[in-house]
Amino acid sequence: MADAAATAGAGGSGTRSGSKQSTNPADNYHLARRRTLQVVVSSLLTEAGFESAEKASVETLTEMLQSYISEIGRSAKSYCEHTARTQPTLSDIVVTLVEMGFNVDTLPAYAKRSQRMVITAPPVTNQPVTPKALTAGQNRPHPPHIPSHFPEFPDPHTYIKTPTYREPVSDYQVLREKAASQRRDVERALTRFMAKTGETQSLFKDDVSTFPLIAARPFTIPYLTALLPSELEMQQMEETDSSEQDEQTDTENLALHISMIESRSVTQAGVQWQDLGSLQPPPPGFKRFSSLSLLSSWNYRRILEPRRRTPLSCSRTPPCRVAGMGRRTSSITLICGR
Amino acid sequence: MSCSGSGADPEAAPASAASAPGPAPPVSAPAALPSSTAAENKIPDAVTGYYLNRAGFEASDPRIIRLISLAAQKFISDIANDALQHCKMKGTASGSSRSKSKDRKYTLTMEDLTPALSEYGINVKKPHYFT
Numbered sequence: 001m002a003d004a005a006a007t008a009g010a011g012g013s014g015t016r017s018g019s020k021q022s023t024n025p026a027d028n029y030h031l032a033r034r035r036t037l038q039v040v041v042s043s044l045l046t047e048a049g050f051e052s053a054e055k056a057s058v059e060t061l062t063e064m065l066q067s068y069i070s071e072i073g074r075s076a077k078s079y080c081e082h083t084a085r086t087q088p089t090l091s092d093i094v095v096t097l098v099e100m101g102f103n104v105d106t107l108p109a110y111a112k113r114s115q116r117m118v119i120t121a122p123p124v125t126n127q128p129v130t131p132k133a134l135t136a137g138q139n140r141p142h143p144p145h146i147p148s149h150f151p152e153f154p155d156p157h158t159y160i161k162t163p164t165y166r167e168p169v170s171d172y173q174v175l176r177e178k179a180a181s182q183r184r185d186v187e188r189a190l191t192r193f194m195a196k197t198g199e200t201q202s203l204f205k206d207d208v209s210t211f212p213l214i215a216a217r218p219f220t221i222p223y224l225t226a227l228l229p230s231e232l233e234m235q236q237m238e239e240t241d242s243s244e245q246d247e248q249t250d251t252e253n254l255a256l257h258i259s260m261i262e263s264r265s266v267t268q269a270g271v272q273w274q275d276l277g278s279l280q281p282p283p284p285g286f287k288r289f290s291s292l293s294l295l296s297s298w299n300y301r302r303i304l305e306p307r308r309r310t311p312l313s314c315s316r317t318p319p320c321r322v323a324g325m326g327r328r329t330s331s332i333t334l335i336c337g338r
Numbered sequence: 339m340s341c342s343g344s345g346a347d348p349e350a351a352p353a354s355a356a357s358a359p360g361p362a363p364p365v366s367a368p369a370a371l372p373s374s375t376a377a378e379n380k381i382p383d384a385v386t387g388y389y390l391n392r393a394g395f396e397a398s399d400p401r402i403i404r405l406i407s408l409a410a411q412k413f414i415s416d417i418a419n420d421a422l423q424h425c426k427m428k429g430t431a432s433g434s435s436r437s438k439s440k441d442r443k444y445t446l447t448m449e450d451l452t453p454a455l456s457e458y459g460i461n462v463k464k465p466h467y468f469t
Contacts, residue, residue: 033385040380041414045446048418050425053446060451060462061414068410069386073395087398090405097409101458107405110412111378 038062072096381407420454421446 041061045053075096080088097104137156142148169175191214199215202208219225229237383400386407390397397403425444448464455462 033388036382036385040411043380044411044415045418048415049422049444050418050446051443054448056448056464057446057451060448060455061417064417064460065410065414066389068413069381069389069406070393072406072409073390073393077394088395088402090399090402093402093405102409102413104409107408107412110415111408 034062034066037065041065071100075099379404379407380411383407386410417451417454417458418446420457421450424450424453 038058041058042053045058045061072093076088076092079092079095080086094104139155140153142150142153194214195212200208200212201215203211203213383403386403387397390403390406422444425446428450448462452462
């Protein structure tokens with residue numbers, strides 16, 4: 001066909017419909033091909049002599065071009081299969097073109113037309129390569145049953161669980177050293193604390209604060225600890241005591257447990273001990289345990305309500321027990337704390 | 339309309355001229371085949387091949403793909419030329435002594451395209467308004 005004599009201008013080859021970029025890669029491929037066809041249509045229109053075109057016209061022609069190609073393919077395939085073949089040949093295409101009303105004779109002339117615009121291929125963009133600094137670890141290669149066009153495995157740190165703590169040292173020597181140093185630190189800290197808060201004696205006459213030593217307070221009765229039963233025995237005796245409760249007519253029945261304390265509570269016990277002058281005389285049969293009055297290491301650990309229960313006492317009065325007293329009468333009661 | 343006898347040969351080589359002993363095949367497409375190279379076609383082979391594959395056509399020879407793309411190009415350019423004729427006719431029908439400005443700027447509109455397509459049997463109807 002004769003082309004228009006007017007030379008095509010460089011610009012204004014046709015409006016291009018701006019299609020929205022979708023995130024689906026399949027849609028992107030489809031749009032890319034569609035856009036290619038649009039470029040082809042625009043260049044053909046420019047060749048024909050048009051300076052510009054309506055968007056609807058370009059869209060129409062693009063759609064027609066795509067349909068034409070698809071129809072040629074479908075029809076050629078049908079002709080091919082109609083003759084019991086599977087591979088389409090040139091003859092099938094020629095038959096198809098003729099059947100579609102295309103004048104095949106004019107093809108060579110068209111191919112050799114003079115005014116041809118060659119569309120340069122779009123530049124090939126390189127695949128985005130993640131820089132080495134961002135990759136962490138080696139991706140696992142594909143096992144043989146997975147084709148290579150499938151995406152790669154993700155980074156190993158996304159699915160491999162790694163503990164974030166360090167393995168504790170289990171070397172015996174190191175552990176012993178660590179335990180020994182910890183123990184020494186604890187002892188040192190505790191002694192320093194007691195030296196700061198309690199009474200101290202100093203090693204040097206003139207320098208008090210350099211090496212403070214905890215003041216040594218020997219017990220008045222050093223052998224008392226050997227006489228009194230241990231904590232465990234006291235608890236056991238408590239339990240047996242509570243099972244046999246009895247009403248008492250004593251007005252004040254208090255109980256108290258004796259335990260060894262630090263030198264700090266000596267003064268406390270001393271103050272409270274002095275207020276015991278208002279005590280009622282103990283019930284008859286109560287043998288005064290004179291040594292207890294001088295005891296300076298008491299600790300009030302439990303305060304019981306009066307007249308509610310029998311005083312659970314420290315049945316640690318083996319001397320009283322030995323003397324044949326009943327358990328209640330030998331209970332030592334003291335007025336307890338404010 | 340004459341069709342070439344497509345025999346049972348599955349080769350892609352142009353053998354249509356010698357296959358049928360019937361009427362002389364006027365097909366001159368084989369002549370077009372070796373001349374068309376990939377650079378001359380506007381439509382890339384990949385795009386044409388993609389649309390052909392979607393239709394079920396698997397080409398054995400890339401030259402066949404180029405032939406099809408060439409045929410499609412010609413189809414569109416024929417329509418474009420017809421539309422240009424329509425446009426020029428409208429321009430010169432009103433007045434012959436028109437300045438050259440109109441001739442320089444031809445714009446393809448649907449009013450020109452519709453009659454051009456109707457000659458091919460393709461009816462396009464665009465609505466004038468959107469409901």
